[in-house]
Amino acid sequence: MSNDNKVGAVETRGIEPVPDEERRGGPLQLFWVWFAANISILALPLGATLVAFRGMNIWQAVLVGAIGSFGSFALVGLISVAGKWGGAPSMTLSRAVFGPRGNHGPTLVSWLSRVGWEVVNTTTAAYALLAILHIAFGVGAGSVLTVVCLLAFVALTLLVSGLGHATLVWIQQRATYVFGALNLVVGGFLVTKVHWHAVLHAPAAPAGAMIAGIGVIAGGTGIGWANAGADMARYQPRQVPGRRIVAAAAAGAGVPLVLLISLGGLLSTGDHTLAAASDPVAAIQAMLPSWMAVPYLLAAFGGLLLSNHLSVYSAGLTMITLGIRLRRVVAVGIDVVLTLAGGVYLMLIAKNFYGPFITFISLLAVAITSWVAVFLVDMGTRREYDPDGLMDTTRGGVYWHRGGVAWPAFTAWVAGIVTGLLFTVAQTSDTDVWFAGPLSHTWPARNGLGWLVAFAVAALVYLGLRAATGQGGARRSGRPAHEMSRVSS
Template structure:
């Protein structure tokens, strides 16, 4: 039986297409359609919380404003570049990445991508449950175990149901959520604006360049780089004639415009209120709710849950595709459901059985950000080298699924580059949660040999890093740069050979 058409999928409500190449007739999306999923997933009041993390680097509001615009826009611009690959190959991101790493070798970054996706979506679900508990407590409705159980079930059910339904349902859902969450978020800004103290904003002292770089890297990692491994998943239905520049533009605008405005507002709010600044790291959503009148708490909670669910839906949909790319042989809806079970169990474990999750959880995700940045550099450089679509030539589509095809089983240059970039990157980032996640204090091993910082042990009042450079986390930027530069130089001959071979086969298939 043939796969359902787009019209049938919309009628049935469940997308059965998995990791295979999208049929030409199904590539009907326009670049502007990319605005909706990216905007809906990022127009969350949680974005305001990032402002407190920015200011805790010890920089001024004005320095924070500059890195907010640059960090968020640049990170989603990189997502836009990866999204171009979706149009050029009409397959999920991790399938297209086989051209860089080989059909089998792609499982190395694939596992990391799956862990990042499942981690972020669980993190968002946890925040939604805890936000419900906090706001119910403030309203006097009881925010204890019963509330958390119901919230966990409902949040998980919403996320799993949408991700199992698939692309077309998600796209429709996101276009609706964009307006709902956007409206309430605007109202939040209007209501909370009265808490801004301009004299306090201007009084925040500036920080050194290294702290500015650290805030820049944190924003890149927390926004665009957190999505970059799934960016092509949402552009694989783009028309063949869609302009690459338009795809980059709409992807960047959709992802960046809301977070930029929200973090900028958050900088003013956090600089004005010390309670907000200090409370966000431990309870991001609950702390933001403290500046609101009681009458606005219910719509605020609804907007928070919908926005966090919206982001988690994108993550779990793509993590299901990544699971399939790793060789798990189940239908796409089943793969999404498997990840949904993992998300639910993770949410229950953290909400009900752990005392402190934010530090260790974020430390784990930031650690994965280094190899993910290395992969992004390799993937984008490989994309830039290619002059043909991934499925150009009569055997092109098979090549992405055939280890004996022109992409091969393993690309040792890409794998070695990713390992090298990760080793260097981990050596130049530090665990920002040294007390809560002490198992991750192995990072930063190149800082002391290079004279860039000193690790202060618990015996001397630590653990923490002393010096201006450690918390700049330049290892993330270096990992990306190494991946991009080495790939651009070392893999150029191989990519040219692949494309010459594809061109020759195409020419042979054309009748005289």
């Protein structure tokens, strides 16, 4: 590896494309990165929701979990292939699609979403750590101890994310063994809580419920990571087959998610407590004796930490892409400070803020999905990313387009967002509805598929505008036009 991308050393590279001679590793690295980010036992409520609120039996829940998890992370893998082509983070590559100015909107949404989920991860992990201290040492939660727990989590996050790519990859693989084993131990105990008679005699749900369930799982898993796909894959050598990168992302995340979603479905058959809980950490803890609660809470803490490593690393790169002139490690530091402040506010100041906060960042998923659609359509005919052009945000740059904006892409992105919101309902409860689109009474809206509508509309509008304006293949050179076909070859 190069001197700035070694385990234990601070990665000095920012968003500039990685030269071919500095690319090392292979798809197995990506497998462990995505496996680690998805071994959190907090995936259990997703499976519980399929059974409790969608009425599925366990076999349907397993199938829906598999399609939603593997399928959505296959999209993450496809965007990761672009990272191999261009050697740059996802939102930096997005400059080629939207133009340096047009890319500010998608990049800002990506950064807000990433930081928002980091705050949720940090807060939840701090609650888990407080519970461990209470069980093990009888220590009561107070303001000072709450801040200490928050600091401990963000410090562990900064230690890995601040050092950078090589350290993150190394830690994710090895920590997976530890926290994965803890998850297996806790999961094995939870299996004893399953109402097997109810599981074996549960009726099947209609096909429509399964379709909606796939959307729920995809929206709650891979879609949220799609705009970070290339961030880790940018160090992959060009000769690595694209299909292996897609498989690494899909399998790395899909295997742990399907196991956890299935267990959540089993636990919720005959008992809807987990699915209805506002705090899934506490709900699962209540199912366990105190001697098993500590391993469970450690597994929850570790899973959140491994997910946060990747999220903070990606958020730092996204901040730089916005045009803020910072070293990558400084951008990561700012990110964790904001995360700490958000955690302090959530835990010590806000009243009933947890639900509304998650509702806000869930709304951002519509905009992220619209970006994914435009980006993937562009990949379908793209030949290569110009490394100098990605870094040139001045007038006359190769990706300047018109006024710094690629209007077909930007228009399609906005069209996807607007249409998706028509089918979106944002609420923290039945009585606290933030926003309800005019079409919120329709089947897609009732089943939480507004993001899927956004994807379809953005893709179709972009295809139409590209055809009408003759854009889509200009200023691209070097890589054969059929490169995308290699993903499946």
